Amino acid sequence: MCGECCVCYKMSIHEILCCVSDFSKISNQMLRPLVFCGPSGSGKSTLVKRLMNDFPDKFGFTVSHTTRSPRPGEIHGKHYYFTDERTIRQAIEKGEFIEHAVFSSNIYGTSFEAVESITRQGKVVLMDIDMQGVRQVKKTNLNPWCVFVQPPSITELRKRLLKRKTESEESLERRIANAREEIAFGLQARNFDKVIVNDNLDKAYKELKDFVEDKVLGSRITLM
Numbered sequence: 001m002c003g004e005c006c007v008c009y010k011m012s013i014h015e016i017l018c019c020v021s022d023f024s025k026i027s028n029q030m031l032r033p034l035v036f037c038g039p040s041g042s043g044k045s046t047l048v049k050r051l052m053n054d055f056p057d058k059f060g061f062t063v064s065h066t067t068r069s070p071r072p073g074e075i076h077g078k079h080y081y082f083t084d085e086r087t088i089r090q091a092i093e094k095g096e097f098i099e100h101a102v103f104s105s106n107i108y109g110t111s112f113e114a115v116e117s118i119t120r121q122g123k124v125v126l127m128d129i130d131m132q133g134v135r136q137v138k139k140t141n142l143n144p145w146c147v148f149v150q151p152p153s154i155t156e157l158r159k160r161l162l163k164r165k166t167e168s169e170e171s172l173e174r175r176i177a178n179a180r181e182e183i184a185f186g187l188q189a190r191n192f193d194k195v196i197v198n199d200n201l202d203k204a205y206k207e208l209k210d211f212v213e214d215k216v217l218g219s220r221i222t223l224m
């Protein structure tokens with residue numbers, strides 16, 4: 001801001017914008033990341049995909065690091081940064097990660113660099129993280145909007161995971177066991193800004209879109 005900004009409250013919006021030498025940079029800093037959390041199979045990726053289709057220029061999805069093996073078709077740098085345990089642990093120790101979590105015996109994490117590369121493009125950062133990650137992100141100064149995607153029931157969650165055909169019997173059971181704890185966390189007051197029950201996909205997506213248009217993209221103008 002310029003040296004006269006102590007009187008900004010008396011200025012018109014136009015004048016305020018004119019006195020900010022690098023408004024786009026400051027405006028981008030004001031964009032709060034949008035964090036998705038929910039049990040595996042609750043539909044986070046499905047909802048995020050629709051959101052990205054509807055708002056192709058507004059969001060950038062952070063690419064997480066993981067020590068798990070790539071699934072068929074997954075591309076390094078696009079779906080995940082595939083890494084090994086020693087490398088990621090060293091980077092975490094150096095403070096290069098915003099959040100990390102161990103899930104199904106693998107480490108997952110989001111690096112500061114992954115977030116910054118999205119912000120540099122002037123986009124809202126999208127993150128898909130588990131509840132340990134949500135706790136960690138909330139401790140940073142990123143001030144995220146947090147959305148919890150809730151499955152309609154454990155029975156339906158199991159059906160969807162079976163139908164997706166990505167899990168072994170063992171990993172399916174682990175995911176279901178985690179889901180119970182995650183749902184309790186999701187429904188705990190104040191953990192999330194929005195809880196979406198993903199029963200009917202169109203209805204769930206409409207709820208998400210309304211929230212995004214109203215709060216997340218609306219938050220761009222909080223500077224004024």
Ligand SMILES: Nc1ncnc2c1ncn2[C@@H]1O[C@H](COP(=O)(O)OP(=O)(O)OP(=O)(O)O)[C@@H](O)[C@H]1O
Nearest residue numbers: 039040041042043044045046160164198199200201
């Ligand atoms: N409302 C819905 N009704 C029926 N099936 C759904 C619905 N939403 C998502 N699905 C299906 O459920 C499966 C799990 O969804 P998705 O992969 O989006 O979950 P996820 O939360 O991203 O899981 P993960 O955390 O394991 O990546 C997918 O096959 C998806 O097509």
